Amino acid sequence: MNELPQQLVNGLLLGSMYGLVAIGYTMVYGIVQLINFAHGEIFMTGAFGALTVYAYVLPDGTSMWIALPLMLIGGILVAVLVAVGAERFAYRPLRNAPRLAPLITAIGLSLALQQAVWAWYPDAKSARTFPQIGGGPFHIGNVTIQTGDIFLLIAAPVSMAFLAYFVMRTRTGRGMQATAQDPDTAKLMGVNTDRIIVIAFALGAAFAAVGGVADGLKYGQIDFRMGFILGLKAFTAAVLGGIGNIYGAMIGGVVLGIAETLATAYIADLPGMEKFGTQSWADVWAFVLLILVLLFRPQGLLGERVADRA
Amino acid sequence: MRQRSLIAVTAALAAGALTLTACGSRDSGGKGSDSKGGTTVVIGVDAPLTGDLTAIGLGIRNSVDLAVKQANKLKIVDGVTFKMQALDDQAQPSSGQQNASKLVSNADVYGVVGPLNSSVAQSMQKVFDDAKLVEVSPANTNPTLTQGNDWQKSKVRGYKSYFRTATTDAIQGPFAAQYVYNKAKKKKVFVIDDKKTYGAGLASTFSEEFKKLGGTIVGTEHINPDTKDYSAVATKVKNSGADIVYYGGEYPQAGPLSKQIKAAGSKVPLVGGDAVYDPTYIKLAGPASNGDLVTSVGAPLDQLPSAKEFLANYKAGGYSEEYGAYGGYAYDSAWSIIQAVKKVVDDNSGKLPSDARAKITAAVQNVSFDGVTGKVSFDEYGDTTNKQLTVYSVTNGAWKTVESGTYNGG
Numbered sequence: 234m235n236e237l238p239q240q241l242v243n244g245l246l247l248g249s250m251y252g253l254v255a256i257g258y259t260m261v262y263g264i265v266q267l268i269n270f271a272h273g274e275i276f277m278t279g280a281f282g283a284l285t286v287y288a289y290v291l292p293d294g295t296s297m298w299i300a301l302p303l304m305l306i307g308g309i310l311v312a313v314l315v316a317v318g319a320e321r322f323a324y325r326p327l328r329n330a331p332r333l334a335p336l337i338t339a340i341g342l343s344l345a346l347q348q349a350v351w352a353w354y355p356d357a358k359s360a361r362t363f364p365q366i367g368g369g370p371f372h373i374g375n376v377t378i379q380t381g382d383i384f385l386l387i388a389a390p391v392s393m394a395f396l397a398y399f400v401m402r403t404r405t406g407r408g409m410q411a412t413a414q415d416p417d418t419a420k421l422m423g424v425n426t427d428r429i430i431v432i433a434f435a436l437g438a439a440f441a442a443v444g445g446v447a448d449g450l451k452y453g454q455i456d457f458r459m460g461f462i463l464g465l466k467a468f469t470a471a472v473l474g475g476i477g478n479i480y481g482a483m484i485g486g487v488v489l490g491i492a493e494t495l496a497t498a499y500i501a502d503l504p505g506m507e508k509f510g511t512q513s514w515a516d517v518w519a520f521v522l523l524i525l526v527l528l529f530r531p532q533g534l535l536g537e538r539v540a541d542r543a
Numbered sequence: 544m545r546q547r548s549l550i551a552v553t554a555a556l557a558a559g560a561l562t563l564t565a566c567g568s569r570d571s572g573g574k575g576s577d578s579k580g581g582t583t584v585v586i587g588v589d590a591p592l593t594g595d596l597t598a599i600g601l602g603i604r605n606s607v608d609l610a611v612k613q614a615n616k617l618k619i620v621d622g623v624t625f626k627m628q629a630l631d632d633q634a635q636p637s638s639g640q641q642n643a644s645k646l647v648s649n650a651d652v653y654g655v656v657g658p659l660n661s662s663v664a665q666s667m668q669k670v671f672d673d674a675k676l677v678e679v680s681p682a683n684t685n686p687t688l689t690q691g692n693d694w695q696k697s698k699v700r701g702y703k704s705y706f707r708t709a710t711t712d713a714i715q716g717p718f719a720a721q722y723v724y725n726k727a728k729k730k731k732v733f734v735i736d737d738k739k740t741y742g743a744g745l746a747s748t749f750s751e752e753f754k755k756l757g758g759t760i761v762g763t764e765h766i767n768p769d770t771k772d773y774s775a776v777a778t779k780v781k782n783s784g785a786d787i788v789y790y791g792g793e794y795p796q797a798g799p800l801s802k803q804i805k806a807a808g809s810k811v812p813l814v815g816g817d818a819v820y821d822p823t824y825i826k827l828a829g830p831a832s833n834g835d836l837v838t839s840v841g842a843p844l845d846q847l848p849s850a851k852e853f854l855a856n857y858k859a860g861g862y863s864e865e866y867g868a869y870g871g872y873a874y875d876s877a878w879s880i881i882q883a884v885k886k887v888v889d890d891n892s893g894k895l896p897s898d899a900r901a902k903i904t905a906a907v908q909n910v911s912f913d914g915v916t917g918k919v920s921f922d923e924y925g926d927t928t929n930k931q932l933t934v935y936s937v938t939n940g941a942w943k944t945v946e947s948g949t950y951n952g953g
Contacts, residue, residue, distance in 0.1 A: 236782045239807075243774040351593070358597050360795065362826060370806065377808050452771055452799055454827055456595075462769050497764075497775035511765040512776050513738055 238376045240498045241491060246382050246451070248490020249389035253444035254467035255474065255482035256396065257316075257437025263413045263477035264433045266332070267324065270339040272441060273464015274346035275316050279442025280363070280455045281354055282311025287364050297366045301384070301446075304364075308442040315346070316438030317431055325427075343461075350457040360456040363449030381450035388443050393483050396436070400479065405432060413477070466519075473523050475533025484534055493519045581622040582895055584884055586611060586877055587646040589639060589657035589667070592631035595795040598823050600659055602867025603681055604629045607656045609853075609860050610877035620885045622893055628652065632663050639663035643670035652676065653895075653903050654880030656873055661685035662740040664705075672702040677904040679706045679879055681872035684817065684840070685744045686713040689924040698924060704904045706925040708872040708879070708916065710840045710932060710950075712741070715816055716748025718932045718950045719838040723787055723814055724756040726946075727836070733785035735764045735776065735800065737792035745816045746791030753789075761785045768792065771799045777807035787811050793818040798827025805831035812836055820868045825937055835937045841916045842931050842947045844871050853915040875914035879921075883907040 254276050261269045286307030291300055323342050327335045350357050369380030378386070400406040411419040412429045420426050448463070449455045466489065474485025496518035501510025509517075526534060588607045590600035604627075611625040628649065630642040639658050646652045647670060654677045658664050661683045668688065671678045680688075689707065691699035723729050732753055736746035743765075750760055762783040764776050780788060781804070788804060790797050790813055801813040801824075813832075815824075817839040825832055844850040844866075853874055857866050883906035887899060896902055911920040920928045934945040 236778050239778045240775060243772075243778060247772050247774070358593070359595060359823060360827060365829075370808075377806075379806050453802060453829060454771075454799065458594075459771075494775040498779060511763070512770075512773065513765045513767040515775070516767065516770075 244491030244494030248487035251470040252483035252486025255471040258471040259482040271342040273460030276441040277460035279308040279312035280445030283308030312438040312442035316434045320434040360454040385447040475535040481535035585651040587655035588629040591634040601864040602870045603873040605862040606870040606873035607877040636666035640666040643667040647674040656876045668702045672704045675901040679876035681876045682869045686711045712745045717752035720752035729787040733762045737768045742791035777803040781809035788813045794824040801828040871915040
């Protein structure tokens with residue numbers, strides 16, 4: 234059992250990544266009831282934006298301590314631009330269309346973004362290497378943490394705290410809550426709902442970009458399809474935590490990540506379960522967990538308390 | 544208002560489409576030869592030209608292109624101009640089958656080189672066999688493709704039109720096991736595969752031979768090729784006390800897997816098959832991959848005298864991609880079709896007969912020539928008679944030949 238702490242940390246890291254991306258799904262859903270399936274690709278463009286800063290803007294051999302903040306800014310900038318552009322040109326014209334129209338648009342946009350990066354980004358036809366932070370790994374007891382993971386361990390809670398502050402304490406944040414509760418009334422009360430929706434897309438994209446940078450640092454490579462599976466998992470995390478609830482997104486992500494890791498690590502050891510315990514079955518177990526949670530709590534782990542949703 | 548936004552979207556799309564065409568620098572290949580009268584024989588190519596395995600797929604396409612150009616230049620078959628038609632299967636069995644139907648319906652296609660993936664080949668074999676169109680794969684290594692599902696007990700050839708120039712996993716897996724156990728002196732292995740036809744097949748033939756030799760399998764895992772977080776698996780490997788990891792799968796997953804196993808604190812080498820033998824693997828796995836091993840079919844091209852001409856011509860051809868792990872095999876595959884066409888045309892007084900596809904298929908069975916990768920000929924199952932394999936290891940960021948050998952049974 235001595236691998237349990239390590240596996241929990243593995244799961245926590247994987248889950249934090251899901252959580253960072255899930256926030257974007259949950260915020261947009263909370264406000265416009267749209268499942269933005271292109272969000273996984275926003276995550277991908279964020280990672281490529283950061284890579285662009287490192288590979289083409291900064292001089293070769295820049296220290297990661299200087300490069301990382303600039304890469305983050307670059308990644309966030311690109312992701313936010315793409316997301317706001319998507320909102321303006323793909324979703325806003327369909328705001329009052331039947332629910333399925335923007336959903337299909339989102340799927341189309343997701344494919345278009347993948348292909349655009351594939352076609353135009355230099356050498357993106359196969360995976361591109363992402364810069365790494367030197368040093369490490371760190372050992373705490375028998376738990377090993379990679380240098381690249383430190384960023385994720387810090388970035389995920391900091392992002393979450395910032396988001397909570399923003400939504401609860403600022404004027405715009407309260408506007409978001411109001412729009413989520415009732416867009417028409419919020420509009421009558423003088424809330425610029427169009428602006429609020431753009432901000433929700435932009436915030437979600439910024440967190441996805443942080444996730445994209447974390448993904449690059451963790452795995453050392455990024456490719457044009459990196460957002461697809463991760464987006465799907467993040468969406469699952471958002472539903473697991475209670476879609477529309479920003480804290481639920483983070484908690485759903487962590488629960489999902491840990492569930493997947495533990496399923497890989499331990500299910501094979503149960504008598505008679507050897508066949509069902511390998512990593513390729515981890516996703517199946519993650520979805521079994523999702524179904525169980527939804528059976529007993531259809532609103533997700535934290536539920537969607539309307540006052541919190543934004 | 545609605546109409547205006549529609550116009551805006553259309554304009555944006557049109558602009559996008561225009562830029563796309565402008566930036567489309569990918570060459571479509573096969574435009575090199577102009578037929579001036581005479582007969583045109585098209586050699587189809589099916590390989591992944593986009594996606595993860597692009598590097599290998601483009602190497603195959605370019606090598607066939609080179610073979611076609613050489614055949615035209617040297618006028619191998621009088622009155623016949625060869626052309627190439629390359630299709631992208633994205634490593635997906637469904638795309639492969641569509642491509643197969645497309646090639647069959649083109650009456651000028653008399654032979655096909657490809658595919659790369661064994662799983663794709665499974666979906667194409669019947670389509671080609673029904674049309675009696677010959678298919679020569681430069682890369683498929685799964686034994687069932689030529690010897691039937693029960694190949695360990697009784698070999699039955701399923702499709703008379705299917706051939707391959709690559710050796711099978713039935714040889715490669717045991718060859719790797721013998722090297723790991725006898726030469727590298729590793730006794731405890733952790734076996735991982737990606738559940739695909741190729742990877743699972745390789746992992747099982749390796750495991751069997753390794754156990755027979757007296758080694759212990761301390762753990763098995765199957766990974767999901769769509770994800771790239773293998774940290775849970777890496778932790779298991781570390782705690783299993785394995786002194787080597789065998790991976791049945793392809794380099795896009797093998798690279799990150801090796802990297803994460805080493806990062807988890809397990810400094811044991813990863814051993815892979817021919818689909819890991821690609822320069823991209825080293826890039827993906829990072830510096831920790833030093834000492835990782837692969838087995839690959841045939842002898843290294845730069846050491847074979849017969850390959851010198853190919854290497855020189857490939858360089859002169861100005862292809863922007865490397866010929867990759869299967870370039871030489873793709874060239875030989877195409878050349879065996881060209882030889883068969885020559886035989887059929889010569890036998891029919893310089894013209895293609897009406898049942899040319901069937902005749903060419905029969906002729907491929909009997910080809911024998913000195914190719915890029917050595918002697919090229921096929922046995923009664925359509926497998927290559929060349930049973931040479933080579934072990935390579937990562938040394939200072941590049942693949943170095945460790946040793947070549949011929950497998951001769953357990």
